[in-house]
Amino acid sequence: MTSTADLLAHARRGPRRRRALVVSTLLLLIASLVLVRALLGDYRVSFPDALRILGGEQIPGASFVLMESTLPRAVMAVLAGAAFGAAGAAFQVMLRNPLASPDVLGITLGASAGAVVAVVVLGLRGTPVTLAALSGAVVAAGLILSQSGGRGGATGRMVLVGVALAAGLSAVVHWVLVRASIYQAQDAMVWLSGSLNSVTWGEIARLLVIEALLVPLLLVLGGRLPVLGLGDDLAAGLGVRAGRLRAGVTAAVVTLVAAATAIVGPIAFVGFLSGPIARRLVPGGPAVGVGALVGAVVVLAADYLAAYGIPGTALPVGVVTGLLGAPVLLWMLRSRPSTQEVR
Amino acid sequence: MTMTDVQAEAETGTGTEPVAPVPTRLRADAVRLGYNGRIVVDGVTLDVPAGRVTVVVGPNGCGKSTLLRGLGRLLRPSGGSVLLDGDEIGTLRTREVARRLGLLPQQPIVPEGVSVLELVERGRHPHHGLFRAWSRTDEEAVASALERTDLVHLAAVPVDSLSGGQRQRVWLAMVLAQVTPVLLLDEPTSFLDIAHQLDVLDLVRRLCDESGTTVVMVLHDLAMAARYADHLVAMRDGQVVAEGPPATVVTPEVIEEVFGVAATVLVDPASGAPVVIPRRRTP
Numbered sequence: 114m115t116s117t118a119d120l121l122a123h124a125r126r127g128p129r130r131r132r133a134l135v136v137s138t139l140l141l142l143i144a145s146l147v148l149v150r151a152l153l154g155d156y157r158v159s160f161p162d163a164l165r166i167l168g169g170e171q172i173p174g175a176s177f178v179l180m181e182s183t184l185p186r187a188v189m190a191v192l193a194g195a196a197f198g199a200a201g202a203a204f205q206v207m208l209r210n211p212l213a214s215p216d217v218l219g220i221t222l223g224a225s226a227g228a229v230v231a232v233v234v235l236g237l238r239g240t241p242v243t244l245a246a247l248s249g250a251v252v253a254a255g256l257i258l259s260q261s262g263g264r265g266g267a268t269g270r271m272v273l274v275g276v277a278l279a280a281g282l283s284a285v286v287h288w289v290l291v292r293a294s295i296y297q298a299q300d301a302m303v304w305l306s307g308s309l310n311s312v313t314w315g316e317i318a319r320l321l322v323i324e325a326l327l328v329p330l331l332l333v334l335g336g337r338l339p340v341l342g343l344g345d346d347l348a349a350g351l352g353v354r355a356g357r358l359r360a361g362v363t364a365a366v367v368t369l370v371a372a373a374t375a376i377v378g379p380i381a382f383v384g385f386l387s388g389p390i391a392r393r394l395v396p397g398g399p400a401v402g403v404g405a406l407v408g409a410v411v412v413l414a415a416d417y418l419a420a421y422g423i424p425g426t427a428l429p430v431g432v433v434t435g436l437l438g439a440p441v442l443l444w445m446l447r448s449r450p451s452t453q454e455v456r
Numbered sequence: 457m458t459m460t461d462v463q464a465e466a467e468t469g470t471g472t473e474p475v476a477p478v479p480t481r482l483r484a485d486a487v488r489l490g491y492n493g494r495i496v497v498d499g500v501t502l503d504v505p506a507g508r509v510t511v512v513v514g515p516n517g518c519g520k521s522t523l524l525r526g527l528g529r530l531l532r533p534s535g536g537s538v539l540l541d542g543d544e545i546g547t548l549r550t551r552e553v554a555r556r557l558g559l560l561p562q563q564p565i566v567p568e569g570v571s572v573l574e575l576v577e578r579g580r581h582p583h584h585g586l587f588r589a590w591s592r593t594d595e596e597a598v599a600s601a602l603e604r605t606d607l608v609h610l611a612a613v614p615v616d617s618l619s620g621g622q623r624q625r626v627w628l629a630m631v632l633a634q635v636t637p638v639l640l641l642d643e644p645t646s647f648l649d650i651a652h653q654l655d656v657l658d659l660v661r662r663l664c665d666e667s668g669t670t671v672v673m674v675l676h677d678l679a680m681a682a683r684y685a686d687h688l689v690a691m692r693d694g695q696v697v698a699e700g701p702p703a704t705v706v707t708p709e710v711i712e713e714v715f716g717v718a719a720t721v722l723v724d725p726a727s728g729a730p731v732v733i734p735r736r737r738t739p
Contacts, residue, residue: 117599117603118595120609121595121598121602123612124573124611125573127612128574337581339567339570339578340578342567343567344561344565346564347561349530349550350530350554350559350561351554352552353550396568396569397569
């Protein structure tokens with residue numbers, strides 16, 4: 114009998130080690146990228162100086178750069194990346210379709226449309242913009258999920274409706290922009306391509322509160338998604354109420370995406386990329402947590418590249434993730450061994 | 457592996473008196489089931505004998521799988537009721553039902569990149585609350601399920617790389633790890649060659665004989681049904697035509713009524729089970 118126990122322990126060791134290695138590597142990567150992003154900008158801040166500034170000391174120049182520009186950017190990159198990454202991975206696993214991330218399905222664009230209308234037409238700022246983004250995302254999600262056919266998987270029709278909806282929503286966004294003043298329109302354009310410029314600590318606090326509530330919730334619900342992945346009947350047989358679980362995950366995903374989008378804009382492809390990368394790193398493992406970490410790494414790295422990749426030109430982060438995302442999408446479509454998940 | 461531990465858990469999970477066998481754990485009472493207003497099972501009453509293998513047979517579309525879905529709470533009856541240990545099954549919590557009753561649908565989805573061990577571990581889901589960690593009982597249930605299905609050596613292998621027969625054993629291992637006193641299986645042998653069919657059905661037989669599990673399964677193959685059932689239920693057009701021990705159900709008259717086929721019934725000299733030789737369709 115000990116032999117069975119030994120064999121099982123042995124079968125567990127590989128995936129466990131791999132998961133631990135992946136998670137610690139990603140955490141280390143996030144920590145070092147935050148340091149790089151915060152300290153090695155146009156104006157370099159030394160590590161000891163940074164510690165002194167964080168301790169409350171004022172250093173002329175360095176204090177302003179670190180506390181008002183580079184550090185909030187780095188922290189927001191982590192928060193936004195984690196939100197998009199966790200949300201994307203959760204949706205892809207729940208709908209059993211790697212295309213079914215909130216950005217591909219148009220939910221992120223729903224949030225954008227809501228936010229643009231709030232900012233440009235209604236002249237709102239702060240929390241009301243988040244609420245407007247949330248209502249846009251909820252409407253978009255409702256429309257798309259009503260096309261899921263009731264069996265829980267993302268059907269081709271659902272993805273197509275999502276793509277059509279995204280096209281319609283971007284028309285709404287552009288129509289609003291055309292009617293806006295040139296200043297408003299320029300602000301909105303930068304935000305729409307996804308940007309971490311001019312992030313404030315107040316916005317960070319707002320997103321942090323939402324994530325502190327929803328990311329743990331999504332991790333708990335995400336732990337049940339593997340059971341749901343066996344099909345609704347078997348999931349019910351194992352004590353999981355598919356409808357309720359789906360509703361819970363959807364609510365958490367939509368809120369996270371809307372909250373992050375309202376602040377930094379729809380950073381392209383982060384939700385879409387993080388899930389597949391996470392699942393390649395830990396096959397068969399829980400994707401939501403690793404997806405959040407991957408999302409944070411992607412946004413941090415892309416933002417640094419966007420800011421300093423081309424000397425003298427600061428691009429919005431979304432331009433870089435978009436440029437990275439398109440080839441990865443093509444590569445994923447080509448390298449998929451089976452169409453099992455894409456139905 | 458200490459089967460008594462695992463069995464004890466199954467018994468305490470039921471909330472009824474342990475050890476003493478109850479005459480029936482699962483009962484359908486004039487149950488009516490259907491989809492979108494179309495009635496598929498119409499007023500079936502069935503007492504599932506406890507600790508026995510009950511097999512439901514019938515032609516395609518007779519409602520046998522639908523009946524099984526009703527018994528497993530996957531489908532809410534539009535009339536009548538299903539009772540699990542005397543409780544109306546619809547009033548029990550999903551997780552509570554999952555601790556007492558395991559079910560295996562016809563074609564579950566094989567997730568990508570998941571190992572045999574990880575899949576079988578999911579069978580323990582109903583026994584876990586939000587904060588309960590993996591316990592010794594969980595480990596023993598999983599180990600025992602893998603041993604009984606002869607899958608220990610494949611524990612680390614991804615399920616999607618296995619053959620059809622091996623996969624079916626993995627699904628069975630998963631519901632075995634669930635350790636429920638009642639087990640519902642929907643055509644567990646479909647798409648398997650004859651050797652793998654025997655593997656699966658022998659396993660089910662042993663499970664019933666050794667652990668006293670109450671099994672209800674739908675089978676396509678009348679010969680296999682007659683050989684492995686203690687209690688055979690023949691259905692046609694959403695109703696039970698005949699039920700009882702295979703020797704009393706598998707008769708030329710019943711076969712003609714249920715399947716519309718004229719047949720000769722012989723007796724297997726080895727097992728004493730009836731053997732059907734179909735002759736021709738009757739109009």
